[in-house]
Amino acid sequence: MNDVGISAYGGYVPRLRLSRESAVRANDWVDPSLMMNAKSERSMCDVDEDSVTMAVEAARDCLQGVDLGSLDSLYFASTTFPFLDRQNSTIIAEALALKDDVETLDIASSQRAGTSGLICALKTAANSCTTLYVSADCRKTKAGTANELLFGDGAAALALGTQGILAKFIGSVSLNRDFVDHFRGDGSRYDTYFEQRWIREEGYLRMVPDALQALFKKTGIAPEDVTHFIMPCVIRGVREVVAKRIGIPPERIRNDLAAGCGETGTAHPLVMLVDTLEEAKPDEMIVMVGFGQGVDALAFRTTSTIDGFAPRRGIKNHLANGVVEKNYQKFLSFRNMVEIDWGMRAEAAPKARPSAAWRKHKEYNALVGGRCMRCGTIQFPMAHICVNPECQARDSQENYRLADSTARIVSYTVDRLAYSPHPPLVFGIIEFEEGARFLAQFTGCDPETVTVDAPMEMVFRIKKMERERNFRTYFWKATPLTNRGKEK
Amino acid sequence: MAGGIKDKVAILGMGCTRFGERFDCGPDDLMFEAFTECLSDAGIGVETIQAAWYGNCVSGESMGGSATPMSVALRLPNIPVTRVENMCCTGTEAFRGAVYAVAAGAVDIALALGIEKLKDTGFSGLPFISMGPKGDLWWSDFSAPGVFAQLASAYAAKHNLPKEDLKRAMAHVSWKSHQNGSLNPKAHLKNRPSIEQILGAPMIAEPLGLYDCCGVSDGCACAIVTTPEIARSFGKKDVVTVKALQVANSNGREIGHQSWDGSYLVTTRAAAKRAYEEAGIRNPREEITMLEVHDCFSITELVTMEDLFISPEGGAIKDILDGFYDRHDGKVPCQVDGGLKCFGHPIGASGLRMIYEMYLQLLDRAGDRQLKNSRLGLTHNLGGLPAQNVCGMSIIGRLSD
Numbered sequence: 001m002n003d004v005g006i007s008a009y010g011g012y013v014p015r016l017r018l019s020r021e022s023a024v025r026a027n028d029w030v031d032p033s034l035m036m037n038a039k040s041e042r043s044m045c046d047v048d049e050d051s052v053t054m055a056v057e058a059a060r061d062c063l064q065g066v067d068l069g070s071l072d073s074l075y076f077a078s079t080t081f082p083f084l085d086r087q088n089s090t091i092i093a094e095a096l097a098l099k100d101d102v103e104t105l106d107i108a109s110s111q112r113a114g115t116s117g118l119i120c121a122l123k124t125a126a127n128s129c130t131t132l133y134v135s136a137d138c139r140k141t142k143a144g145t146a147n148e149l150l151f152g153d154g155a156a157a158l159a160l161g162t163q164g165i166l167a168k169f170i171g172s173v174s175l176n177r178d179f180v181d182h183f184r185g186d187g188s189r190y191d192t193y194f195e196q197r198w199i200r201e202e203g204y205l206r207m208v209p210d211a212l213q214a215l216f217k218k219t220g221i222a223p224e225d226v227t228h229f230i231m232p233c234v235i236r237g238v239r240e241v242v243a244k245r246i247g248i249p250p251e252r253i254r255n256d257l258a259a260g261c262g263e264t265g266t267a268h269p270l271v272m273l274v275d276t277l278e279e280a281k282p283d284e285m286i287v288m289v290g291f292g293q294g295v296d297a298l299a300f301r302t303t304s305t306i307d308g309f310a311p312r313r314g315i316k317n318h319l320a321n322g323v324v325e326k327n328y329q330k331f332l333s334f335r336n337m338v339e340i341d342w343g344m345r346a347e348a349a350p351k352a353r354p355s356a357a358w359r360k361h362k363e364y365n366a367l368v369g370g371r372c373m374r375c376g377t378i379q380f381p382m383a384h385i386c387v388n389p390e391c392q393a394r395d396s397q398e399n400y401r402l403a404d405s406t407a408r409i410v411s412y413t414v415d416r417l418a419y420s421p422h423p424p425l426v427f428g429i430i431e432f433e434e435g436a437r438f439l440a441q442f443t444g445c446d447p448e449t450v451t452v453d454a455p456m457e458m459v460f461r462i463k464k465m466e467r468e469r470n471f472r473t474y475f476w477k478a479t480p481l482t483n484r485g486k487e488k
Numbered sequence: 489m490a491g492g493i494k495d496k497v498a499i500l501g502m503g504c505t506r507f508g509e510r511f512d513c514g515p516d517d518l519m520f521e522a523f524t525e526c527l528s529d530a531g532i533g534v535e536t537i538q539a540a541w542y543g544n545c546v547s548g549e550s551m552g553g554s555a556t557p558m559s560v561a562l563r564l565p566n567i568p569v570t571r572v573e574n575m576c577c578t579g580t581e582a583f584r585g586a587v588y589a590v591a592a593g594a595v596d597i598a599l600a601l602g603i604e605k606l607k608d609t610g611f612s613g614l615p616f617i618s619m620g621p622k623g624d625l626w627w628s629d630f631s632a633p634g635v636f637a638q639l640a641s642a643y644a645a646k647h648n649l650p651k652e653d654l655k656r657a658m659a660h661v662s663w664k665s666h667q668n669g670s671l672n673p674k675a676h677l678k679n680r681p682s683i684e685q686i687l688g689a690p691m692i693a694e695p696l697g698l699y700d701c702c703g704v705s706d707g708c709a710c711a712i713v714t715t716p717e718i719a720r721s722f723g724k725k726d727v728v729t730v731k732a733l734q735v736a737n738s739n740g741r742e743i744g745h746q747s748w749d750g751s752y753l754v755t756t757r758a759a760a761k762r763a764y765e766e767a768g769i770r771n772p773r774e775e776i777t778m779l780e781v782h783d784c785f786s787i788t789e790l791v792t793m794e795d796l797f798i799s800p801e802g803g804a805i806k807d808i809l810d811g812f813y814d815r816h817d818g819k820v821p822c823q824v825d826g827g828l829k830c831f832g833h834p835i836g837a838s839g840l841r842m843i844y845e846m847y848l849q850l851l852d853r854a855g856d857r858q859l860k861n862s863r864l865g866l867t868h869n870l871g872g873l874p875a876q877n878v879c880g881m882s883i884i885g886r887l888s889d
Contacts, residue, residue: 344609348616356621364625379744381626387744411642411750414694415634417613427628428638429875435746439635439875441628447694452645464624475626 004126005165005300010062011274011315012054012136012155013261015444015483017041017322018331020149026328027144034146041324042262043152047334047422048443048461051078051136051155052088053474056095056460058155059134060404064312066159068096070130073103077117077135079184079266081106082472091474092134094365095460097401103129114266115290115298118158119172125160126169133158137265140335142190150234152262156270156315166306167277167286170299171219175211177294179203196235204238204291205245211295212246215287219299223247227284228276230254232268233291248287260319266292273300275315282306313484321484323444334422336467346419351466352473362399367458367476369436370397378402378434400434406481407432407440407456414447421465430456430478443477455481492732492766495887496591498719499728500712501530504844507707507832508676515550515605516561518708522837523562523601530712531722534562537712538595540569543582543602545835545871546615547573550605558601575871576782577735577880578602579709579839584733584880586713596718601710602841604834613704614835633693633701635873636785640695642750643791647802655695657805658786659686662699662829664814665783669826671857676703676832700786705832709840711847716887728850731864732766732883734759743875753870755879756795764797767883769864773798776883778849778859779813779822780842781868783829789822792868815857824849824857835871839880842867846884863889 024038045054055076074096076089083091089104107117114135121133136155141148181203182193193199208231216223229252231239243253254272256263264271269290276286282304290296325331332338362368363381370382375391378400386393412428419425426445431437442450443461456478463475503526505518513521527534542558544550551557555569572581579602586598609615619627644654663683669675681689681699689697719727736759742748760772769775776798783789790808793799798820799807807813813822825831825845828838846865848854869880 344611345613345616350616350618350621350624352624353621357625360622360625377745383740383744387740389739389741389745389747411638411645413634413637413641413696414691415631415637417692418629418631418634420629425629425631425634427630427634428641429743429750431746436744437746438626438743439628439630439873452641473625 002126002162003165003168004122004160004162005168006158006277007161007164007166008062008066008159008309009274009277010058010060010157010311011271011318012058012061013043013315013318014045014049014054014153015321015323016044016046017260017324018044018328019324019326022326022328023149023331030144034144034149037146037149040259041322042149043154043260043322044325044331045138045153045334046443048477050082050462051080051138052082052091053460053462054138054153054155055092055134055136055157058136058157059092059096059132061312061314062157062159063096068098071098071102071132072129073124073131074098075105075107075117075121075131075133077107077113077266078137079108079111079113080137080139081108094361095474097366097368111266111292112290112294112296115269115288115296116174118270119174119296119298121160122169126162128162130159130161133160135267135270137267139265140190143332143337147193147234150258150262152264154261154264154267154271156267156274158270164305165303166309167300167302170221170301171215172296172298173211173214173218174296175207175294177207179207179293200235200238204233204235205241207295208242208289208291209245211289211297212287215297215299221285221299224249225285226252226287228252228254228280228286230269230272230276230286230288232256232263232272234263257319260322271315274311277306278311278314278316280306317484342419342421349464351469352464352471357473364475366401367403368399368401371400372396373398378432378436380436380438402432402436403458403476405432405434407478409450409452409454409456410437411452412442412450414450426450440478442479444479444483457481493587493591494731494767495716495729497587497713497730498716498887499847500532500597500714500719500722500724501526502711502844502847503529504674504709504841505707506674507705507834507841509607510706511607513706515557515603518605518706519558519561519601519603522708522710526710526712532597532712535565536597537564537567537599538597539567539586539589540564540599540601541582541585542569542571543573543578543600543836544571545573545575545578545604546606546617549608549615550603574735574878574880576784576835577839577869577871577878578836579841580867580869580880580882581735581839583711583840583843583882584735586711587730587733590713590715597712597714599710599712600840601708602837602839603708604836605706606704606834607706630873631693633696633785635875636788637693637696638750639791639874640787643787646749646751651695653805655687657790657808658700659683660808661783661786661789662686665823665827665829668815668824668857669830672826672831675826675830676705677826677830696785696787702784702828703830703832705834707832707834707837707841709837709844711840711843726851727887728847728884729887730882731885732763732881734763734766734881735878737878738872738876740876750874752791753795753874753877753879755877756792756868756870759879759881760796763881763883767864769883772796773820775864776820776866777861777863778824778846778865779820780825780827780845780865781822782870783823783827784833784870788870796866796868815859821859824854824859839867839869843882843884850884850886
């Protein structure tokens with residue numbers, strides 16, 4: 001096999017963080033032991049975020065400066081796809097404006113999907129097929145469970161290839177075991193979990209050491225060579241016992257990001273990997289474990305190239321720029337777990353028309369406007385006649401993508417009358433640095449601080465949710481540039 | 489070369505219902521109410537009407553599509569009836585259709601009627617209006633106050649105004665309309681809130697509070713128009729004529745091009761220039777004697793005073809606070825009947841309701857709110873959002889002026 005590995009990486013953690021204490025306070029009458037997990041916050045999707053939107057943002061975090069034309073395939077791993085039959089990775093590919101012959105694939109059905117898909121993607125990439133690998137999860141949990149507190153929402157993205165490798169793939173081992181620690185059957189909204197002590201003893205503590213030993217044997221790595229040991233597991237102390245049994249020094253165990261993030265499902269090994277890569281130095285050994293109906297164990301060795309790369313923001317920056325949500329009811333509502341009366345106004349919205357969306361799918365999915373080739377005016381949407389009143393050239397426009405451009409607020413309001421599942425609705429006219437403008441919905445925007453001229457950036461979000469048909473449409477919204485801290 | 493509409497068409501009669509939450513009335517009842525007054529005022533029978541224009545915006549909330557609902561409700565004698573819709577300019581558009589038919593010499597007598605039945609939606613505020621399957625893909629969600637509130641943020645930024653100063657002038661706009669509306673027996677809202685109550689009201693869409701927003705009302709208004717000669721032959725002495733009638737639609741420049749700063753209405757300025765030219769008005773601040781403008785929200789009225797070239801650019805706040813537009817002692821009284829704010833805003837009827845007020849004032853029939861020396865009245869509608877809209881305008885006066 002050719003040398004293959006990671007050539008770029010990025011991550012995404014939603015800005016909203018549920019105060020665990022607020023959830024515990026609401027539910028400890030059911031289960032007082034929830035108090036054990038009341039510390040810090042977990043990440044939570046805003047009402048307009050899902051696994052697809054998080055994956056898009058993680059990919060954009062990763063792809064800064066990467067030639068999109070060089071990508072040949074896009075794999076997307078999740079156990080919380082918004083669509084069970086409509087390819088989710090294609091939505092991501094269109095949002096990122098990837099080539100239309102990029103091979104797309106969704107990978108699902110296990111908490112191990114994130115790592116199993118990565119192994120598969122690395123094999124694809126080794127055949128000179130540059131691959132964008134993304135994983136995201138926003139798992140639904142019943143109210144009042146420990147997992148509700150321990151889980152989080154997030155995404156990671158890796159560019160895989162044979163060029164510019166900053167972490168070389170050393171090898172992997174996969175063990176498959178039909179071990180039903182939990183499951184979610186067809187049509188169920190929630191997972192069913194079995195006894196934690198059994199999962200710990202027969203699952204993690206028996207299977208993970210087996211897989212690691214096999215990996216060490218296969219690759220010739222010694223346990224003490226491992227610089228970073230990545231192993232998600234919400235059961236307390238398991239990581240430490242595994243490391244001890246296998247001989248990995250305890251200080252090499254990576255932080256599982258429980259504080260501020262929580263376990264992001266099948267994406268979590270990758271989220272932890274991105275967090276690790278952000279601080280890794282050249283020539284360090286990273287070993288990573290994915291668990292679910294067996295175990296995946298993967299090894300990477302960083303190269304000197306790692307010093308030359310930084311994601312646009314990375315997991316660390318996302319984690320540092322959160323907003324704590326103390327209203328647990330909002331968390332339930334955003335996840336459609338409580339029936340809020342939104343009033344009749346909310347019922348009036350028209351249904352999505354895929355035929356109309358298809359006609360302009362590239363423009364709206366990728367936020368592509370037009371650049372007039374006669375006068376240079378950049379505009380959105382593209383139209384037959386140039387919007388510049390001094391020009392008005394006909395059929396003169398070429399594609400111009402605005403998704404990565406910054407904009408300023410021309411006018412805005414905080415609207416308390418219009419329906420929004422996350423009121424108040426904040427929106428206004430934004431003008432991109434290149435001049436294009438439109439009436440954009442704002443998201444993640446503090447109603448108290450929004451002002452004219454404030455700098456904004458675009459994010460891919462759910463535009464409309466149709467609960468009865470369980471359909472959703474996506475579009476780009478504006479969010480304050482200052483939300484995410486400085487870019488690297 | 490066309491000479492414009494000035495003095496070619498006279499208003500023979502008008503009618504207007506009481507506006508408000510007319511839970512007692514369906515759209516057919518409202519049409520009957522306004523039309524009965526109008527026929528009686530004109531002094532003609534229904535068989536004399538040769539063509540009609542039916543203005544209705546949200547057809548699904550009234551009587552469905554086409555113009556047939558009006559023809560049926562009024563038992564019109566199988567004459568041509570045309571439905572027009574141009575958002576909040578719908579009433580003005582119906583009037584324009586009838587006026588142009590008479591001016592063209594195609595008919596002698598035509599009817600224009602605007603009607604809106606909004607209070608069957610089951611909720612407060614306006615019904616949902618879609619931007620169409622394409623627009624729904626990318627336009628932000630919004631409410632009507634939300635899009636007009638945009639004007640306030642851009643206006644304050646342009647003139648470097650503290651929010652409080654703008655809000656104070658907006659409050660005066662609404663205060664004045666409530667004072668006026670309380671004198672109008674047909675007005676939807678007759679209460680007289682204080683400036684402090686207006687400023688302290690709950691926020692709807694920042695900076696618009698409850699009292700910055702007009703009423704959502706049911707209502708109908710109509711006009712029968714003919715030539716000045718025929719009007720005289722019917723014994724009308726003070727013949728009221730149309731001096732100007734203009735509509736201006738956005739072409740996408742405001743929302744799509746950097747040349748617009750979001751603080752004013754491109755269409756109002758375009759329509760006003762043409763209307764003044766059509767009516768032969770050189771100095772609107774001196775020559776226009778009364779205004780009924782589209783005060784859907786207080787901020788809309790404020791910027792409209794500048795867009796009509798009556799207040800200088802950046803000078804609306806001073807004029808408003810100086811009482812320039814007040815009914816008592818104001819130089820150019822505005823919203824004498826209470827405006828959209830208090831007379832109410834049944835979308836399709838509003839344009840004709842404004843013309844109705846001008847007509848009453850010019851004939852000295854405005855009761856407690858009668859102005860002295862009214863000569864030229866301007867009506868103004870805006871439909872859509874400041875960034876993309878339609879503006880309708882009329883100037884009404886006496887034939888002798």
